[in-house]
Amino acid sequence: MTGTVILIGPMGSGKSTIGRLLAARLRIPYVDSDQLIVAQTGVDIPTIFEIEGEPGFREREAKVIADLAVHNQDMVLATGGGAILDPHNRAHLRQMGQVIYLDVSVEEQLKRIRHDRNRPLLQTSDQESRLRSLAQQRSSLYQQTAHWRVSGDGLRSDQVLRRILRYLHAQTG
Numbered sequence: 563m564t565g566t567v568i569l570i571g572p573m574g575s576g577k578s579t580i581g582r583l584l585a586a587r588l589r590i591p592y593v594d595s596d597q598l599i600v601a602q603t604g605v606d607i608p609t610i611f612e613i614e615g616e617p618g619f620r621e622r623e624a625k626v627i628a629d630l631a632v633h634n635q636d637m638v639l640a641t642g643g644g645a646i647l648d649p650h651n652r653a654h655l656r657q658m659g660q661v662i663y664l665d666v667s668v669e670e671q672l673k674r675i676r677h678d679r680n681r682p683l684l685q686t687s688d689q690e691s692r693l694r695s696l697a698q699q700r701s702s703l704y705q706q707t708a709h710w711r712v713s714g715d716g717l718r719s720d721q722v723l724r725r726i727l728r729y730l731h732a733q734t735g
C-alpha cells in the first residue's frame with residue numbers, strides 16, 4: 563500500500579499527465595486541486611483570476627487543500643504550481659503522504675506550455691522572464707516541501723512515471 567502521493571512542481575512539469583498515469587498504476591483515485599476549484603465555482607481558472615484576482619484564487623486553493631487533508635484517503639493529488647506558496651498548504655501536503663517534486667527547466671516549460679491560454683500567470687509578453695522569476699521565488703519552496711525530487715527534462719511521461727514507481731516501491735519495501 564502506497565498511501566497518498568502528492569505531485570508538486572511548476573506549470574508544465576507534467577503533474578496532471580503523470581498524476582493520471584500514476585493513479586491508474588496504483589489503482590487509487592486521481593485528484594486535481596485546480597479541477598476541484600473549477601468544479602466548485604463552475605468557471606475556469608482565468609475567470610476566477612479575472613473576478614477575484616490571484617488572492618481569491620489562493621484562498622480557494624487553500625480551502626480545497628485543507629479539505630483534502632482532513633478527509634485524506636489514498637489518492638494521487640496533482641496541485642497547482644503555486645500551491646506551495648502558502649505555509650499551511652505546505653504543512654498539509656507533507657502530512658498527507660509522499661510529496662514528489664516534478665522539476666523541469668524553464669526551457670522545457672516554454673516548449674510545453676507557450677501557447678496555453680488557461681494559465682493566467684502566463685498571459686504576458688515575456689513568458690520566459692515570468693517563468694524565471696516564478697522559479698526563483700518557488701524552487702526552494704518546492705524543495706523544502708517535497709520528500710523527493712525528479713527531473714522531467716528530456717524525459718517522456720512514462721519514463722518519469724517509472725522513476726516515481728521505483729522510488730515509491732523503495733519507500734514501502
Ligand code: S3P
Nearest residue numbers: 572573574596642643644681682
Ligand atoms: C498556477 C499554476 C496553475 C494554476 C494557476 C496558478 C501557478 O496550475 O493553479 O494558474 O501559480 O503556478 P498548473 O501548475 O497545473 O499549471
